[in-house]
Amino acid sequence: MATAGGGDCDRYRLDSRAWRFAVHRSEQDDIGYAGFEVANAAALTETTERLRSLGYQVTEESDDLKSDRGVLGLISATDPSGVRIEIYYGATELFEVPFVSPAGVSSFLTGDQGCGHYVLATPDLEKSMAFYVDGLGMELSDIIDWDLGPGGKFKLHFFHCNRRHHTLALIPVPALPPKILHHFMLETGSLDDVGRAMDRMERDSRIAITFGRHTNDHMYSFYGDTPSGFAVEFGCSPRDVDRSWSVVRYDRISMWGHKFVSAE
Numbered sequence: 523m524a525t526a527g528g529g530d531c532d533r534y535r536l537d538s539r540a541w542r543f544a545v546h547r548s549e550q551d552d553i554g555y556a557g558f559e560v561a562n563a564a565a566l567t568e569t570t571e572r573l574r575s576l577g578y579q580v581t582e583e584s585d586d587l588k589s590d591r592g593v594l595g596l597i598s599a600t601d602p603s604g605v606r607i608e609i610y611y612g613a614t615e616l617f618e619v620p621f622v623s624p625a626g627v628s629s630f631l632t633g634d635q636g637c638g639h640y641v642l643a644t645p646d647l648e649k650s651m652a653f654y655v656d657g658l659g660m661e662l663s664d665i666i667d668w669d670l671g672p673g674g675k676f677k678l679h680f681f682h683c684n685r686r687h688h689t690l691a692l693i694p695v696p697a698l699p700p701k702i703l704h705h706f707m708l709e710t711g712s713l714d715d716v717g718r719a720m721d722r723m724e725r726d727s728r729i730a731i732t733f734g735r736h737t738n739d740h741m742y743s744f745y746g747d748t749p750s751g752f753a754v755e756f757g758c759s760p761r762d763v764d765r766s767w768s769v770v771r772y773d774r775i776s777m778w779g780h781k782f783v784s785a786e
């Protein structure tokens with residue numbers, strides 16, 4: 523369900539919110555910005571003060587941008603990978619126009635877990651962790667040592683800010699690759715939603731990584747290629763983090779499946 527956004531972009535819904543994703547026409551062809559929601563004006567002020575006290579530059583955004591995004595309060599900062607981070611409260615709800623997936627997806631899991639997760643490359647893990655943990659208040663969930671053989675070894679760091687196992691994961695790299703965004707993830711309400719999406723992506727030869735189950739969040743998922751060159755993970759039924767959560771490490775990214783499909 524695409525709706526025209528302010529300016530030159532298309533916006534997409536996943537739930538009762540007016541929009542969750544925006545696709546802008548741009549030379550960048552990468553993540554343009556990521557939005558994080560806080561509860562209210564006091565929480566936005568607190569976040570602004572905390573970021574500034576740590577030395578980050580924070581912009582209190584204009585009424586025009588607030589109205590374009592459809593929020594009551596909006597600040598922005600830049601993360602150490604160079605990604606624009608927007609923090610807001612008071613998003614627009616559209617209960618009067620029920621969300622109906624044109625592809626027949628039964629539901630997307632959002633609510634107090636936000637709209638999914640995204641995975642970024644970072645040239646400086648320490649600086650990125652300072653920004654997301656000390657600045658934004660996220661917590662480390664776990665670490666996976668990802669051995670891609672000739673493709674290299676990567677120490678993936680996963681972070682949560684609610685019950686979702688990770689809202690953000692970071693891939694430390696010596697220098698930023700052409701795409702900062704590795705993939706973003708959407709969680710559906712049922713396994714049938716994932717299977718049907720897999721059929722659609724297979725029909726278009728867009729499966730990048732086969733169906734599998736991750737070791738850390740226990741998500742059942744597959745990955746598809748987007749026209750922008752980064753991937754989209756589509757999954758369901760992960761486990762949540764809880765109060766008894768402790769940080770662990772893993773040697774494998776998946777219990778089974780998740781095999782790379784080589785491009786022809």
Ligand SMILES: [Fe+2]
Nearest residue numbers: 639641707755
């Ligand atoms: Fe993922």
